[in-house]
Amino acid sequence: MIHLSSDLTYPTQCPACGTIEVTGQVRFAGAVTIARANCPVCGIAFYQTLPNGQFNRFPIAVSTDGRAVRAARRGRWLVKLVMNCGAVFENEGNRPALAQTCSIINSTLGTSVPDVLLLFCLDDCYGHALMMLFNAQRHYEQPQRRTVPNRPIIAVVPRALAWLVPDYVAETWVVDQPIASLDRAVSGFDRFVKQQLKRFGTVWFSKGHIHFDHRTTRFADFTRTRKFELPQFDQGVTRHITFVLREDRLWLRSGSERWLYRACQRLGFLPKTHALWVRWQVHRYRQLANHLRQTYPTCQITITGLTNSRITGFDGLIDDRRQPAPLPTEQERTWCAQYARSHVVVGVHGSGMLLPTSLAAGFVNLLPPDKLPHYAEDVLLAHENPIHQTLLGRFLPTSASPRQVAALIASMLTEFPVWLAEERERG
Ligand SMILES: [Zn+2]
Numbered sequence: 001m002i003h004l005s006s007d008l009t010y011p012t013q014c015p016a017c018g019t020i021e022v023t024g025q026v027r028f029a030g031a032v033t034i035a036r037a038n039c040p041v042c043g044i045a046f047y048q049t050l051p052n053g054q055f056n057r058f059p060i061a062v063s064t065d066g067r068a069v070r071a072a073r074r075g076r077w078l079v080k081l082v083m084n085c086g087a088v089f090e091n092e093g094n095r096p097a098l099a100q101t102c103s104i105i106n107s108t109l110g111t112s113v114p115d116v117l118l119l120f121c122l123d124d125c126y127g128h129a130l131m132m133l134f135n136a137q138r139h140y141e142q143p144q145r146r147t148v149p150n151r152p153i154i155a156v157v158p159r160a161l162a163w164l165v166p167d168y169v170a171e172t173w174v175v176d177q178p179i180a181s182l183d184r185a186v187s188g189f190d191r192f193v194k195q196q197l198k199r200f201g202t203v204w205f206s207k208g209h210i211h212f213d214h215r216t217t218r219f220a221d222f223t224r225t226r227k228f229e230l231p232q233f234d235q236g237v238t239r240h241i242t243f244v245l246r247e248d249r250l251w252l253r254s255g256s257e258r259w260l261y262r263a264c265q266r267l268g269f270l271p272k273t274h275a276l277w278v279r280w281q282v283h284r285y286r287q288l289a290n291h292l293r294q295t296y297p298t299c300q301i302t303i304t305g306l307t308n309s310r311i312t313g314f315d316g317l318i319d320d321r322r323q324p325a326p327l328p329t330e331q332e333r334t335w336c337a338q339y340a341r342s343h344v345v346v347g348v349h350g351s352g353m354l355l356p357t358s359l360a361a362g363f364v365n366l367l368p369p370d371k372l373p374h375y376a377e378d379v380l381l382a383h384e385n386p387i388h389q390t391l392l393g394r395f396l397p398t399s400a401s402p403r404q405v406a407a408l409i410a411s412m413l414t415e416f417p418v419w420l421a422e423e424r425e426r427g
Pocket of ligand 1: 014015016017018019039040041042043044
């Protein structure tokens with residue numbers, strides 16, 4: 001964590017001439033917190049990111065005209081985000097009246113608090129925002145281990161994550177707009193944050209790391225749902241399998257399918273062909289359900305996920321619990337309960353597998369070729385025994401056929417109980 005000075009300044013380094021210790025003014029844009037500075041040597045105005053979320057790994061400094069950039073090669077894609085977010089501060093005098101985009105909920109803080117820790121969990125990627133929120137547990141536990149003083153935590157989250165904020169967070173600031181819209185500055189956010197910070201003496205700014213140890217993170221603090229208990233895996237006859245679907249992350253098997261889908265996206269045909277693509281995916285999962293029933297007849301199959309098309313087609317074969325967006329919190333909790341009784345959850349990378357995999361016994365994650373380097377970013381399976389992790393956490397390419405996926409799931413359902421039985425026998 002870093003200390004935010006009372007005058008909200010932060011030391012920066014000019015991206016054009018390299019002058020160091022240039023004083024920048026901290027600006028809160030939403031997914032990016034920047035220090036805006038004017039270089040006293042070369043005269044350029046520039047933004048530098050504060051370390052938070054993905055900017056810990058990829059710090060960015062960029063001149064306001066975009067000509068001078070200091071960024072790691074792999075972090076260059078973030079420059080546009082910084083420019084977009086920073087631009088809102090360039091014509092502040094001309095800005096229109098600000099919308100009410102932020103609200104405070106679940107506050108246990110008074111009006112005057114000496115010391116707080118600010119945990120920003122804002123990112124246009126749901127997974128990143130969720131990982132940032134997981135830092136709350138670490139910040140809560142560190143004072144108990146006496147490694148840092150006790151400071152009330154303030155979590156700043158998009159509306160979609162508000163229900164996941166743990167009880168030990170002292171106050172929650174909710175940004176009431178879709179996660180995907182956080183690729184731009186949040187209207188009125190800087191003014192809101194600075195107004196609130198007047199309530200506090202010393203403000204610490206969490207780095208909001210997006211990488212953490214899955215084994216020590218208690219996901220139940222966030223979901224308030226106990227995960228599947230592995231000793232129960234072989235109890236009873238019924239095996240619960242849950243398919244996690246999204247209509248914008250499709251199970252496309254062949255290169256030609258993916259090429260056609262991308263072409264529809266680029267040429268603007270996707271809205272007109274959307275229903276066709278969704279039906280195609282439904283057909284594929286229906287095939288998977290059929291094969292699964294043939295290979296493992298005591299499966300009970302459920303589907304969760306967002307559906308705005310409301311295209312069905314599972315014909316009683318599957319318990320279809322999909323819902324249109326935006327999702328009520330109660331529905332999220334119902335889904336979490338479903339994941340926590342699932343022996344295996346199945347979904348394409350990016351279809352919202354983080355919470356399902358944190359709660360289920362096992363998963364099958366279907367990976368498109370372009371997601372191979374990012375295969376671990378969509379799952380949270382956290383069994384203490386590494387062999388459990390290996391046996392129950394599986395990845396397959398999206399090119400796998402429904403028959404092959406069904407065979408893999410059936411083998412997990414068959415083989416893991418064998419392993420459990422032997423473990424019990426060994427004592
Ligand atoms: Zn300079």
